[in-house]
Amino acid sequence: MQRLYFTFILILSILITACNGDETPQITEDTPAKSISDLEKAVKHYPDSAVLVQDLIQAYRNEGNYDSAISFTKRIANRDTANAYLWNILATLYYENGDTLHTVDALEHAIAIYPVPEYYVALGTVFAEMRNKNALSIADLLLDRLSEKNYDDAYFIKGLYYNYISAPQKAITMLDSCLALNYTYMYAYREKGIALYDLKKYREAVSVLKRAVTLQNNFDEGYFWMGRVYEKLNLKDSAIEAYQNALLYDKNYVEARRALDNLTKSQQSK
Numbered sequence: 001m002q003r004l005y006f007t008f009i010l011i012l013s014i015l016i017t018a019c020n021g022d023e024t025p026q027i028t029e030d031t032p033a034k035s036i037s038d039l040e041k042a043v044k045h046y047p048d049s050a051v052l053v054q055d056l057i058q059a060y061r062n063e064g065n066y067d068s069a070i071s072f073t074k075r076i077a078n079r080d081t082a083n084a085y086l087w088n089i090l091a092t093l094y095y096e097n098g099d100t101l102h103t104v105d106a107l108e109h110a111i112a113i114y115p116v117p118e119y120y121v122a123l124g125t126v127f128a129e130m131r132n133k134n135a136l137s138i139a140d141l142l143l144d145r146l147s148e149k150n151y152d153d154a155y156f157i158k159g160l161y162y163n164y165i166s167a168p169q170k171a172i173t174m175l176d177s178c179l180a181l182n183y184t185y186m187y188a189y190r191e192k193g194i195a196l197y198d199l200k201k202y203r204e205a206v207s208v209l210k211r212a213v214t215l216q217n218n219f220d221e222g223y224f225w226m227g228r229v230y231e232k233l234n235l236k237d238s239a240i241e242a243y244q245n246a247l248l249y250d251k252n253y254v255e256a257r258r259a260l261d262n263l264t265k266s267q268q269s270k
Helices: 036-045 050-062 066-079 084-096 100-113 117-129 134-144 148-164 168-181 186-198 202-215 220-232 236-249 254-268
Strands: none
Touching: 036 050, 050 066, 050 084, 066 084, 084 100, 084 117, 100 117, 117 134, 117 148, 134 148, 148 168, 148 186, 168 186, 186 202, 186 220, 202 220, 220 236, 220 254, 236 254
């Protein structure tokens, strides 16, 4: 299971930037949803409208048409060479489409244009998931040269990297540093729970994950990993309940659905 974590500026956020003055049509919350065909025509007529560009990208994405979303975004980004935000959107699309190499390339473009800490955090996270040591270099950069507000992210990146290279004890040390700075950092709890799981410290893992879902009761990944841990403790009913909670907050959580179905079948066969 790929453990998604990203600090990309959300594609769904609304761009308020005015583009080419009065020619851009006004779009409000009351504006009816347009078809992809309508949006394509509108973008062709108003190519400098940031709102229409983003709406079309999101429409492609909603349909799962990543080829069109990526192709269109790349064309616009290459035209608007000073727009780091478009490269960040492109990185998001590549990442969601499972293309980590192009994700890295797009983020590096964004950083070259506008080197904000958020882009470094995203890049470091991808490198960590790729088991690439550059993750540690970026984390050190965040700690040494960039804003203190991202120190928790830096330690998280290190913890994530160590988890991915199967060094759970080192991961826990980094994740504890992250949580000492930000006790609401949900993904750090998840990764610490996973590290303890890998160390077979199941009761400690349950304690960590329980704290996470207490702080944020809709944290679906926390419930999923609680289910995994409860299975190791042979607490089947608790595991079923945990998987059900994960699905309560994300009905499309494939791994939780699969784990629940397998566990339920094994219980019924007894």
